[in-house]
Amino acid sequence: MAHTDHILITCEHGGNRIPPRYRALFAGLEALLHSHRGYDPGALAVARKLAWMLDAPLFVSTTSRLLIDLNRSIGHPKLYSEATRDAPATVRREILDRVYLPYRSAVEAQVAAAIARGSRVIHLASHSFTPVLDGVARNADIGLLYDPARAGEAELCHRWQARLKSQAPELKVRRNYPYTGRSDGFTAFLRRRFPPDLYVGIELEINQKHVLPGARRWRATQNIVVETFHAATLECQGAGTHACHEIRSPFK
Numbered sequence: 001m002a003h004t005d006h007i008l009i010t011c012e013h014g015g016n017r018i019p020p021r022y023r024a025l026f027a028g029l030e031a032l033l034h035s036h037r038g039y040d041p042g043a044l045a046v047a048r049k050l051a052w053m054l055d056a057p058l059f060v061s062t063t064s065r066l067l068i069d070l071n072r073s074i075g076h077p078k079l080y081s082e083a084t085r086d087a088p089a090t091v092r093r094e095i096l097d098r099v100y101l102p103y104r105s106a107v108e109a110q111v112a113a114a115i116a117r118g119s120r121v122i123h124l125a126s127h128s129f130t131p132v133l134d135g136v137a138r139n140a141d142i143g144l145l146y147d148p149a150r151a152g153e154a155e156l157c158h159r160w161q162a163r164l165k166s167q168a169p170e171l172k173v174r175r176n177y178p179y180t181g182r183s184d185g186f187t188a189f190l191r192r193r194f195p196p197d198l199y200v201g202i203e204l205e206i207n208q209k210h211v212l213p214g215a216r217r218w219r220a221t222q223n224i225v226v227e228t229f230h231a232a233t234l235e236c237q238g239a240g241t242h243a244c245h246e247i248r249s250p251f252k
Helices: 022-025 043-054 089-116 151-167 186-193 216-235
Strands: 004-011 058-060 119-129 142-147 173-175 199-207
Touching: 004 043, 004 089, 022 089, 043 058, 043 119, 043 199, 043 216, 058 089, 089 119, 089 186, 119 186, 142 151, 151 173, 151 199, 151 216, 186 199, 199 216
Parallel strands: 004 058, 004 119, 119 199, 142 173
Antiparallel strands: 142 199
């Protein structure tokens, strides 16, 4: 059975805000909040452009991942950071109830509602990565993370990568880099909730060296990402690999 596609955009690490009631936990760690560990520079701008140009629902968090990481599962050792993991259990539970659960539950409810209406959900989570980690330079401009065992995710990422290479050959686009798509994350969690023919979860990772607010090249990179993603989804509209067909991107 073929399904219409419902595109959903999320951004779990869109900002480095700390609610006033928890700021005392970050005394002396202010610089950390402004680093790549505090948030994903550029991810929110891309998420907003994707949602606007594709007329897709958008869920974002501008609370720092150092308070609680919305892209980690409950029980993961990095769910809380060094600023919060030693806070009293009552405080950590409050953060979970106030910040983590409302966001995750709202996104999951959106997915479930779209599927109940007869759609297949294509969920794109917008992220970015630091160019150098632990002294090692990352060898990619854009990463597309997915579960290779899920045919819809593999097909979409292969086609998206091909589109990006065609339109922006100067960008190095890699699949399942700098992380693997099957590692712990929100998309991995949602895959356990919804079957592969009804839920396609992709994480976009953009190298932060391209994130220059106001720069023409950064705006062009955003446009290329959005245009090629949209074109790739149109090629495989409906039910996975057997329904692929060419449709010209409306952004041309």
